[in-house]
Amino acid sequence: MTSKLAVVGAGLMGAGIAQVAARAGWEVALIDTTDAALARGLAGVERSWAKFVAKGALAEEDAEAARARITTGTDLDAVAGADLVVEAVFEQLEVKQAVFRALDGLVGDDTVLASNTSAIPITKLAAVTGRPERVVGTHFFSPVPMMALCELVRGLKTSDETLAAARAFAESTGKTCVVVERDVAGFVTTRLIAALVVEAVKLYESGVASAEDIDLACRLGFGHAMGPLATADLTGIDVLLHATENIHGETRDPKFAAPELMRRMVDAGDLGRKTGRGFYPHPS
Numbered sequence: 001m002t003s004k005l006a007v008v009g010a011g012l013m014g015a016g017i018a019q020v021a022a023r024a025g026w027e028v029a030l031i032d033t034t035d036a037a038l039a040r041g042l043a044g045v046e047r048s049w050a051k052f053v054a055k056g057a058l059a060e061e062d063a064e065a066a067r068a069r070i071t072t073g074t075d076l077d078a079v080a081g082a083d084l085v086v087e088a089v090f091e092q093l094e095v096k097q098a099v100f101r102a103l104d105g106l107v108g109d110d111t112v113l114a115s116n117t118s119a120i121p122i123t124k125l126a127a128v129t130g131r132p133e134r135v136v137g138t139h140f141f142s143p144v145p146m147m148a149l150c151e152l153v154r155g156l157k158t159s160d161e162t163l164a165a166a167r168a169f170a171e172s173t174g175k176t177c178v179v180v181e182r183d184v185a186g187f188v189t190t191r192l193i194a195a196l197v198v199e200a201v202k203l204y205e206s207g208v209a210s211a212e213d214i215d216l217a218c219r220l221g222f223g224h225a226m227g228p229l230a231t232a233d234l235t236g237i238d239v240l241l242h243a244t245e246n247i248h249g250e251t252r253d254p255k256f257a258a259p260e261l262m263r264r265m266v267d268a269g270d271l272g273r274k275t276g277r278g279f280y281p282h283p284s
Contacts (some may be wrong), residue, residue, distance in 0.1 A: 005169070006031060010041030010072070012274075013090035013116050016144025019045045020173040022069040023062070029071050029078040039074040044225055048145050079106050084169055086138055087125075088116040091242045096120060097128045104129040105134070114138040114167045118190045118239070119246040121183045122155035132157040136166045137180070142235060150175035155183050185250035186243065187273040194244045195233065195255050198262075200228040204279070205261040211279045217283065229279040233272035237265050237279075 003026050008019045010032040012084070018030045018041070032038050048190040049067070052058035071078070079085050085107060087099050094117060103113055113135045115125050126135035137153025150170035154163055162180070170177050180187045188193060200214050209217075215227020232240050241262050265278065272278030 004082045006079040006085040009088035015041035015044050022066040024173045027069050031078050050190045084112045086114045093120055094186050100125050103130050112162050119186045121185055121245040122153045123183050133159040134162050136162050138166050148162050148176050150177050151189050152177050153180040185249040190243050197232050201259045206261055206283045233278035236272050238271045241266050
């Protein structure tokens with residue numbers, strides 16, 4: 001029997017999760033609030049598949065078959081019948097909680113509810129449902145088709161069965177999983193990258209070194225594939241700002257306090273690759 005997945009949110013992450021799941025054989029319902037958002041998400045998926053086909057990493061007929069497994073819609077009722085639902089909406093607690101409240105009344109008792117949040121405690125999302133044991137974190141990484149990791153996060157009441165189902169889903173899409181056993185804000189990966197990015201921005205902001213040299217130091221000195229400021233541009237400076245704010249709000253740890261420069265860059269719309277400028281220029 002074909003497994004059914006619903007993804008709520010057709011942005012970069014949601015569309016990417018839908019893409020890898022469809023390629024793995026899942027029937028996917030991709031849901032967003034507007035047809036325009038869905039069209040943008042599908043366009044990104046098509047561009048990604050076209051690149052894989054051009055490189056010989058994916059057969060054209062396999063791409064077409066995967067595309068046929070994705071349906072789209074603006075009605076949240078489309079989650080009915082899903083074995084697993086992944087929420088991938090804006091990284092704000094109240095927005096995500098509203099989605100989980102709605103999902104709770106639309107899915108079956110056995111459906112797993114997962115969040116792609118990078119920093120918000122899963123227990124806070126699970127608490128607004130009547131099934132906290134069926135809620136889990138499935139934190140994929142961007143770009144989803146290229147990144148091998150999925151961070152699984154156990155909320156305070158997440159059951160072993162739910163965690164196992166989340167692992168089976170992530171591994172079916174080709175991901176390697178790490179498990180966060182204690183539901184701290186930012187989990188493992190976001191806490192690490194947030195602390196590094198915050199310090200890198202402070203060094204750059206205060207004129208200690210250029211963005212290029214800070215990143216070069218991390219690549220050559222620590223063996224990182226990409227420096228922290230280049231990573232911020234790739235991820236989205238606004239996304240990392242929200243993540244650091246969520247962690248700082250939860251922990252009050254000063255090392256997660258966002259530097260003023262990050263806030264001003266977001267105010268100015270310099271968000272990284274997606275806007276053409278961040279810590280580096282990104283010509284289109």
